[in-house]
Amino acid sequence: MPASPTLEDVARAAGVSRATVSRVINGIRNVDPVIQETVRRAIADTGYVPNRAARSLVTRRTGAIALVVSGAGEESGESPFHSQVFADPFFGRVASGVVGFLRPRGIHPILMFAETAEARAQVIAYLRQGNADGAILVSTQAEDPLPRLLVEASLPAVLFARPAEPIPISYVDVAHRTGAKLAADHLVARGRLRVATIAGPLNVPAAQDRLSGFRDAMAAHGHPYIPCAEGDFTLDSGEAAMERLLAEYPGLDGVFIANDLMAQGALPVLRHHGRRVPEDVAVVGFDDSSAATASRPPLTTIRHPVEDMAAEMARLLAAHIDDPDQPVTSIIFEPSLVVRDST
Amino acid sequence: MPASPTLEDVARAAGVSRATVSRVINGIRNVDPVIQETVRRAIADTGYVPNRAARSLVTRRTGAIALVVSGAGEESGESPFHSQVFADPFFGRVASGVVGFLRPRGIHPILMFAETAEARAQVIAYLRQGNADGAILVSTQAEDPLPRLLVEASLPAVLFARPAEPIPISYVDVAHRTGAKLAADHLVARGRLRVATIAGPLNVPAAQDRLSGFRDAMAAHGHPYIPCAEGDFTLDSGEAAMERLLAEYPGLDGVFIANDLMAQGALPVLRHHGRRVPEDVAVVGFDDSSAATASRPPLTTIRHPVEDMAAEMARLLAAHIDDPDQPVTSIIFEPSLVVRDST
DNA sequence: GAGGCGTTGGAGAGCGCTCTCCCGGCATGC
DNA sequence: GCATGCCGGGAGAGCGCTCTCCAACGCCTC
Numbered sequence A, B: 001m002p003a004s005p006t007l008e009d010v011a012r013a014a015g016v017s018r019a020t021v022s023r024v025i026n027g028i029r030n031v032d033p034v035i036q037e038t039v040r041r042a043i044a045d046t047g048y049v050p051n052r053a054a055r056s057l058v059t060r061r062t063g064a065i066a067l068v069v070s071g072a073g074e075e076s077g078e079s080p081f082h083s084q085v086f087a088d089p090f091f092g093r094v095a096s097g098v099v100g101f102l103r104p105r106g107i108h109p110i111l112m113f114a115e116t117a118e119a120r121a122q123v124i125a126y127l128r129q130g131n132a133d134g135a136i137l138v139s140t141q142a143e144d145p146l147p148r149l150l151v152e153a154s155l156p157a158v159l160f161a162r163p164a165e166p167i168p169i170s171y172v173d174v175a176h177r178t179g180a181k182l183a184a185d186h187l188v189a190r191g192r193l194r195v196a197t198i199a200g201p202l203n204v205p206a207a208q209d210r211l212s213g214f215r216d217a218m219a220a221h222g223h224p225y226i227p228c229a230e231g232d233f234t235l236d237s238g239e240a241a242m243e244r245l246l247a248e249y250p251g252l253d254g255v256f257i258a259n260d261l262m263a264q265g266a267l268p269v270l271r272h273h274g275r276r277v278p279e280d281v282a283v284v285g286f287d288d289s290s291a292a293t294a295s296r297p298p299l300t301t302i303r304h305p306v307e308d309m310a311a312e313m314a315r316l317l318a319a320h321i322d323d324p325d326q327p328v329t330s331i332i333f334e335p336s337l338v339v340r341d342s343t
Numbered sequence C: 001g002a003g004g005c006g007t008t009g010g011a012g013a014g015c016g017c018t019c020t021c022c023c024g025g026c027a028t029g030c
Numbered sequence D: 001g002c003a004t005g006c007c008g009g010g011a012g013a014g015c016g017c018t019c020t021c022c023a024a025c026g027c028c029t030c
Helices: A007-014 A018-026 A033-046 A052-059 A080-087 A089-105 A117-128 A146-152 A176-189 A205-220 A235-248 A260-272 A290-294 A306-322 B007-014 B018-026 B033-046 B052-059 B080-087 B089-105 B117-128 B146-152 B176-189 B205-220 B235-248 B260-272 B290-294 B306-322
Strands: A064-070 A108-114 A135-139 A157-160 A170-174 A195-199 A228-230 A254-257 A282-284 A301-303 A330-333 A336-338 B064-070 B108-114 B135-139 B157-160 B170-174 B195-199 B228-230 B254-257 B282-284 B301-303 B330-333 B336-338
Touching: A007 A018, A007 A033, A018 A033, A052 B052, A064 A089, A064 A117, A064 A306, A080 A108, A080 B080, A080 B089, A089 A108, A089 A135, A089 A290, A089 A306, A089 B080, A089 B117, A108 A117, A117 A146, A117 B089, A135 A146, A135 A306, A146 A157, A157 A306, A170 A176, A170 A306, A176 A205, A176 A254, A176 A282, A176 A301, A176 A336, A195 A205, A195 A235, A195 A260, A228 A235, A235 A254, A235 A260, A254 A260, A260 A282, A260 A290, A290 B080, A306 A330, B007 B018, B007 B033, B018 B033, B064 B089, B064 B117, B064 B306, B080 B108, B089 B108, B089 B135, B089 B290, B089 B306, B108 B117, B117 B146, B135 B146, B135 B306, B146 B157, B157 B306, B170 B176, B170 B306, B176 B205, B176 B254, B176 B282, B176 B301, B176 B336, B195 B205, B195 B235, B195 B260, B228 B235, B235 B254, B235 B260, B254 B260, B260 B282, B260 B290, B306 B330
Parallel strands: A064 A108, A064 A135, A108 B108, A135 A157, A157 A170, A170 A330, A195 A228, A195 A254, A254 A282, B064 B108, B064 B135, B135 B157, B157 B170, B170 B330, B195 B228, B195 B254, B254 B282
Antiparallel strands: A301 A336, B301 B336
16 A cells, blocks of 8 residues: 655645645645645645644644443343434434534544443543544433543533533533423313323433423413323333323323333333324324334424534534633523324 | 643653653563553553554554444435434444444444435545544445445445445345245245235345345245335335235235334334234344334344444454455355244 | 835644664673 | 673654744835
């Protein structure tokens, strides 16, 4: 393999100095248009590609950021964590939003998984070694030690969703309570009187907010008691929770389910127990993930502007990287109701 | 932010030369155990972390490989490609297998998407800049130009699945025809006589092999004609294909569906048309993805050893990187039948 | 026409690391 | 006793790039 050409080679080919070629490439300062053209041709002729390692060494920038998916690695089975992540369309939307912001800027997202203590340590080491300039963190788990570790290492980072413990780190989130209220209002507008809910794991702030927001909104409509079954945001847990709910409250005519994946699990259970959706039981999900459209019937749900939120995370992170003294901030997005056939 | 310590700092703290510290870190040559201990303490004291850019610059290695998911970016909607990828549990299994091999070796996988010509160019540029030492490529699309581009740039790469056009590149694959035969044998063993199939997109070699393998095996059992509807490996396409098949062959009692995701789409259609699964119609999928277990009833399917295959890709790539003169090879894995409730 | 100023290109010093030399010291062989 | 070999450590040359100086060269002004 022929050694790839260096700046020096291009400079020689163009009959100028290394510095001038560098200036042309990086668009810094004025360079005579004629010389610029000569240099560009030399670059094309030699097939020159800048060496990132050399550039990083001096700029102390990598042009890459880590997109970390963090959570509890279930110890059972053979690393089901990655499968879990890839089975959840939510991450696709996050990736879309992040890539949408970063790609035009030539910044590369690097996907990393931090499901074990070892993996977390690797993520921190990776960042400290200067493989990436910062991290976007999406946790699937409430008590995630990673945000704290990032703050302690004073690495630029932005979270998706408010951390369970208060630490000085920027995050974006959605107004969960507002979303839950939209669901409540909609169920009431559909004339549902015996409404229940399936919540997410209650140690997750988002799950708490959705539950309490829903209960408060229903209370405002004159329904002081809303039965609840707890799931853990997985399809299977939604199935199980729906079974429990039906066993205990066979007369229910409306369910608010804290995410679409659990709702997708719940729908076949309702059908299996002879309930038609939406005629007998109206179902409202949360997230507007692709699970919502994959369900039969397609789900009425609360739409997170996930792509926008992810893009905002990328923007925030980029700002933190450019100016480390940037104060930490939180940005809260407003959800919206998407009506489909399940209500 | 205090500048992070360099080798020089550690060397000074330990009272030795840079070279010695480097030798301790990289475990090269013998270093006096006493000095080794001193150096280690100095590293711990200073909180030293090697700078990867500097190291890469001289070793011409990054310790990272790109995990590229390549395919056609549907132009409709807002970048649905990432969502598509993240909705398919198959990629989770690939990631698991790859990470399982790489993590113990301290190599980082970098996930990249190559759904447009621009993104493909970025992937190539990324590798040529020396951001990663090689690429593992998983295509969702038949005519993918990326393998050729990689070969032309003489970048180390390994594919998942045989490329549609013959090019000198290593790949791993599964014996699709054997898998299809397993499905055929099983359906026949279950006493099914009016069997049909839903195929994948027929420009994909894997889809071709599954279809022809199935037809050949059924022919060997005395069923010369097997009706087929073509899908594109998505849930929706499975739904549509099942509708077509039922409309044309209402009497069918067994279906082999070329992947689990399409099967997941097909099951509700069968149910909707009053067919019980498996009593009236037996369904066999392919992949043993988590869609197989998420389906109701859970799917009998053909199990790819995807994790093993992915790990093997990583191993092959590592070998290619270590020795660029390594000849290209292909490794074919044997699938197996997993019986669940759909047959 | 001389001095000042803005513009443009070159020289060269590193960034932090690895790795090849080389050298000193000690055990060994004749 | 001296030459020989080996082992452990240091010196220093880069890897390919950026970026700060600095020099050269107009051009304007007085």
